[in-house]
Amino acid sequence: MLVLGEPVAGVSRHAGYMFQTDAVFPWKNVLDNVATGPIYRGVPRAEARRRARDWVARVGLAGFEDRYPNQLSGGMRKRVALAQSLINEPEILLMDEPFGALDVQTRTLMENELLELWSLTSASVLFVTHDLEEAISLADRVLVFTAAPATLKRAYPIDLPRPRNVTEIRFDPRFTRFYELIWEDLRSEVVVTYERTTKGATA
């Protein structure tokens, strides 16, 4: 398998990853958490902190630099994680249901935040989600996978205009058409998974 023209051997320097659960370091404050990546990659501490301060501000956490993660809300911790990933300027950002644990309102806010920050970078984002609305409103392409064993079922290019606003785009008639189209495809897989689990329970 090739990524950016190179075979994958171990952890790539070009990739960032945002975890489903909290993976910020509880013993570091916000600024040090964000500065972690550059410091690991050999940037001098002062320079790393300067860049971290900038990123903390970009994700809207200015003023919270010296708080520890347990003093922050779930959404704020996600912002820290986002800044932590983006400060390394990854070419590929992998996101595995990063906003799954957030409440619906915070989630929408974070999705907009992600779109805005992403538009300033050159990263390709691979975003895994179960939420079809989230997928359509964020993505350029939605890939539907089959029930396990997961294989690619179909790809849908989403040509909704950018910049998008996650809250507003849901009322766009084209959005609804995409939703119906993809949901039709997805439903059969959901049914398969559902039948398997119910059968497993009775067996």
Next chain:
Amino acid sequence: MSVLQKAQPPDLSATALVGEELAAEARDQRRHRLERILQVAVFVVVVGGWEGSVRLGWVDAFFFGQPSGIAATIWRWVTRGTSQGPLWQHVAVTVEETVMAFAIGVVIGVIAGFALGRNRTLAAVFGPYVRMGNAIPRVILGSIFIIWLGLGMASKVALGVTLTFFIVFFNAFQGVREVDVNLVNNARILGAGPRQLSFDVMLPSALGWITSSLHTSFGFALVGAVVGEFLGATRGLGYLVATAQGAFNTNGVFAAMVILSVVALIADALVTRLETRLTPWRPAAQRPGP
């Protein structure tokens, strides 16, 4: 429905809410005061019952001691010194032995626990020996250390180290083993090398485990010092207990015990402060209880 409609609507005006809050605060204060009073009452009943039983001739003061006698002994020791020299000297010796044993035990324990936690081969080779060492009733080693190292401080420190080491070791080891996999993976993706993983992720993560073991291990360092003194020494609180025992001075044994408890409580408070210093990111509620 009709029942609901008949019920008085709750008064939600600001003044009513403030009143409610003040009432709750007053209830809290009353409860606190009651707890304090009960606390003192328990002390009075136990100590008073003891003193009363001795005075009424129900129990023999020679065997069971007497609170007033214990207090008098402590007072005599504080003001005129013990028959084995001034009290502060004995306290100082015991504290010094305890602190040395604690410091050495913690350092060795952390290093060994961390090394074995990080390195599979080391853990496989030394793991069984460490468990065997831990299975030895350490107090018996006290006798050997006195033969090897003499009646001075060294033998007590050695005994204290063998007691504290294992507690800290197992906590450090477990702490390294139980590091959140997500944190390790996150650090690796962010670009951490093996050294950075060790000292920037594993160590701080294990620090939570290590610090919560410090209370127990300090207690054991004190046990090591006192038992060592008890077995053979020329100074220290354990030595005071031993001499009092030799003279059938029950009050003397209890007096030394009270002084030891006070020392232990002060030390415990200091360890709590050390803990807060070491792990500032932990919320107060997550710390171990009383």
